[in-house]
Amino acid sequence: MPVYFISDSTGISAETMGNALLAQFPTVPFERRLIPFLRTTREAEEVREQLNQAMDGPVEPIVFLTVVDEEVREVLLGTRAPVIDFVSGHLARIEAQLGLSSDHAPARLHGVGDVRRYNRRMQAVEFAIEHDDGQSVRAIQRADVILIAPSRCGKTPTSMYLALMHGVFVANYPLVDEDFENGNLPQTIADLSDRCFGLLTSPKRLSEVRGERRPDSRYASVDQTHWELSRARRIYDYYGIPFVDSSSKSVEEMSTLILQSLTDRPAP
Amino acid sequence: MPVYFISDSTGISAETMGNALLAQFPTVPFERRLIPFLRTTREAEEVREQLNQAMDGPVEPIVFLTVVDEEVREVLLGTRAPVIDFVSGHLARIEAQLGLSSDHAPARLHGVGDVRRYNRRMQAVEFAIEHDDGQSVRAIQRADVILIAPSRCGKTPTSMYLALMHGVFVANYPLVDEDFENGNLPQTIADLSDRCFGLLTSPKRLSEVRGERRPDSRYASVDQTHWELSRARRIYDYYGIPFVDSSSKSVEEMSTLILQSLTDRPAP
Incomplete structure (x- = not known):
């Protein structure tokens, strides 16, 4: 049709x-x-x-x-x-x-509209790119949210969506073997646990996604992804960090949940 | 209210x-x-x-x-x-x-939905980040669009929007003094001019945006931005590259115009 x-x-x-x-x-x-x-x-x-x-x-x-x-x-x-x-x-x-008549002017919403809000969205995109995958911790105190997860759980697109559509300043930070072994957040963000939000996925799904990049590697094995995800979960629980499962949710759905958690969480 | x-x-x-x-x-x-x-x-x-x-x-x-x-x-x-x-x-x-009854299942659209389309969007975000600001030309042949412009005209957020919302593979590439002087596209993308799309803005606006980063610099002077923008325009005209003015348009509006140009442009 x-x-x-x-x-x-x-x-x-x-x-x-x-x-x-x-x-x-x-x-x-x-x-x-x-x-x-x-x-x-x-x-x-x-x-x-x-x-x-x-x-x-x-x-x-x-x-x-x-x-x-x-x-x-x-x-x-x-x-x-x-x-x-x-x-x-x-x-x-x-x-x-x-009790008002509208002025019937087109192009209001998806134009620049509220300039301050628009500029904030543009700045948020820059911030998200600078702070993608733990690349920088410069001015990380400005982050509204720090997304954490093992590699390839969907941190990057979720960060971009929150930045671009909602003007949220998002950093994303990978959890790595060292963190899983000692059960703590990476030192650079350990003081910011109240702004962290975790992602999880299923071991099988993570293994598939990683396998596209590095087929038959230990990195992509179900043993490894299972271990990383269970340890990540332990870290989230230890710090009381909310988390969401990205294997069954879209970036739009995860972003909505993350925004909800920001409103619900008591201001520090 | x-x-x-x-x-x-x-x-x-x-x-x-x-x-x-x-x-x-x-x-x-x-x-x-x-x-x-x-x-x-x-x-x-x-x-x-x-x-x-x-x-x-x-x-x-x-x-x-x-x-x-x-x-x-x-x-x-x-x-x-x-x-x-x-x-x-x-x-x-x-x-x-x-002549059909719907199944009234919630959450269709903004869920993962069409998995192939969804995965393409996620891959497009990765591609856009890898190819942000000319950082890499690896696999640049896969780009559907190459956004070009002088520095700080809005290439990055527009690329991210097209990638994240429409699954378009976008690279963005800065035009620099050397290009303006010789009037040509950067060599690495010179063969891909039929996929290029240019951005322009006003000299005053560009000067303001640059001034936030480097106040009182030559880089942010209206003389410099005026020169860069007029030379960029000359390059677009020389290669027949379509362009849009980002000073009065939102990323949503620019993205819509860029998508339209993709449909309208004859396949190479």
């Missing part, structure tokens, strides 16, 4: 929400097409024509719409194709609730 | 779409609260109670809901608080269009 995401901005909201709905139909093959930055009624007329033509194809399309400008939206809603409009009804509802 | 994002998954869809709507009211102060991973009717009853209490507060709340399980959703919809339900009506609409 052809799917159109149409927006006067990046289309990120339309895609996120639309795909969440489409994910409920895992057996249906969808062909996705994004039409972002649609701003004029003239462009809208062309797209309306395109949608009408798609209606004459073998499978009728579905359209997800996030267009704030009323004139542009009206043109698009003139299509014969079925449209799921994420803006009109919902926006009217919020306007009623607030 | 208190705002609740309630989801049986991460809440990313509820937040993304909800915040896009709220962004239409830039003067209203919103207090946001995320309640993710809500899965049981018992938890739903507690949250319903919490919402009803919020209704007795000084300002009535608004609730954004993405709960797929019908029983859990029904409990929540029993609240007195106004709810914007992004699932029910829209999902019914898609079911009708497809």
Whole structure:
């Protein structure tokens, strides 16, 4: 089924929400097409024509719409194709609730928007890269979170997600044989255990991931990964460090849990 | 105004779409609260109670809901608080269009989902970090996009966004004085100009950003940034490299434009 995401901005909201709905139909093959930055009624007329033509194809399309400008939206809603409009009804509802009329300016959310928040996200990405995989402990006191785990448990992408999407200053630090043997956090971060968050995974999964890099190595053996993970778990328990299992969770899910733990944890 | 994002998954869809709507009211102060991973009717009853209490507060709340399980959703919809339900009506609409009933399983989209696509995103993050700021040209042939620009134009966060959110293999490569003087791409990427995408910004903005790192340096002077940007532009024009101005665009907007250019560009 052809799917159109149409927006006067990046289309990120339309895609996120639309795909969440489409994910409920895992057996249906969808062909996705994004039409972002649609701003004029003239462009809208062309797209309306395109949608009408798609209606004459073998499978009728579905359209997800996030267009704030009323004139542009009206043109698009003139299509014969079925449209799921994420803006009109919902926006009217919020306007009623607030007793305010919105200004219908496109591109607010995924533009730079709140400049301070935006700049913080950009700085957080720099911080995360500088502090990836224990490469640096410079200014590590600025870290909101220090992700710790044995090598290849998913620290890096989770750090990047938290930095880029939420402006969280994240360092990530590998746990290594020495730490597992003495059962302590690495010395450089031992005083910061209240900001640590641990990752675990299954020995089998970790062995597979490591095997892609170094096949048939001790590093990738299930014996080794089992030992490292059980020792890592012991360290988390000893320091009272919260942790999450990355083998069954996406970076989005882990990030949500980590953010929750930040809100729940008492300020030091 | 208190705002609740309630989801049986991460809440990313509820937040993304909800915040896009709220962004239409830039003067209203919103207090946001995320309640993710809500899965049981018992938890739903507690949250319903919490919402009803919020209704007795000084300002009535608004609730954004993405709960797929019908029983859990029904409990929540029993609240007195106004709810914007992004699932029910829209999902019914898609079911009708497809002639199919969805299976109402939560957590599809922001879970690992399509494992191949998910793994590609994780690999793309690794690739982007390895190829950040010209640090390595190992396997640079695997890059889908090579972002080029003078130092501090926003290459790194844009690369990370494309990698993490879209699984695009992005290298980023700085243009330096030597390149500006001879008017050519750096030799290591000269053969890959058809995969290059340039960033520009304004001399003033670039001078400010650089000044944060090295105040009062030649590097941060407007003379220098003006020269670098005009020479970078000349290189883009010479090779026919598309580019975007990062001074007025967010990483989300730039990424959308870069993805569009990938679709539009003829395959080499």
